[in-house]
Amino acid sequence: MASASRSADDREVSRVRILTAAAEIASECGYEGTTISRVTKRSGLPASSVYWFFRDKDHLIAEVVRHSFERWIAAQPRWERDPRDERPLAEGLHAILARSVRTLPDAPDFLRIGHMLLLESREVEAEARQYFLATRDAVAGSIAAWFTSYFGPELQARHPELAMDLARVVLASTDGLFLTHQIHDDWDPDDFIAIVVAIVDQAVADAG
Known part of the structure; x- marks a missing residue:
């Protein structure tokens, strides 16, 4: 039993070594430049x-993205509102972003590789690109549900698209922060958070 364990x-250690190597190469050389020979x-x-x-390589890169995302998301605050939480939307959003955006400068592999794949076009869509897009849709859905928990029935009826629009604003903003940090490393997370929260808060106020 101990031997089997x-x-x-050992197999998991080897698998992670391969994923780590592939992530490094994909970040340096892109999807096309990532080859099995380079990974070995x-x-x-x-x-x-x-x-x-x-x-194959496609499956390997997809697993790199999946592995990176699962490790990253496990350390993030959940977009789930406790029914007992009476904080206003702006305060709750600030609390979540204050934790999540500080991990972006570490450049999670799934974000770096995912964005590269989004900008590439090929006849057969890469499995990693499909996974990255599906993951973004799932995250957007979670954020939208979180926003909806703050909306009353009337606001939801008048603006059924508002929660998803705000979720996309949050995602687009964090995308921009991630890309900006690849160019400039002098960023102030508190300023960024304050701007995003102000935009969302004003949008909800205008819709109400």
Whole structure:
């Protein structure tokens, strides 16, 4: 039993080594420049090990994005409002963003690679691009549901699209912050948070 457990642990260590190597290469060389030979050289593992875990390069890059996202999202505040939470929307939004945006400068692999794939066009859509888009849709849905929890029935009836529009504003803003940080590293998260919260708060006030 102990031997089987060690074997499983060894396999996971190898899998993570491959994912880490592929993430580094994709960040440096893009999707097209990421090759199995480069991954094997960087990871120090043979091609047979790569193909043991991943059927091809497309599957490997998709798993890089998935692995990075799952690690990142596990450390993020949840877009779930406690029914007992009586803070106004602006205060609640500030609390969530104050934690989440500070992780963006660390450049999670799923964001870096996902954005690169969004800008590339190819006849067959990469599996990683599909996963990245599906993940963004799911996150947008969670944020929209969080906004909706603050809206009364009348506001929801008058502006059924408002919550999703605000969710997209939040996502677009954090996208911009992430990309900006790749160019300039002198950023003030508190200023950024204050601007996003003010925009959202004013939009809700105008809609009401």
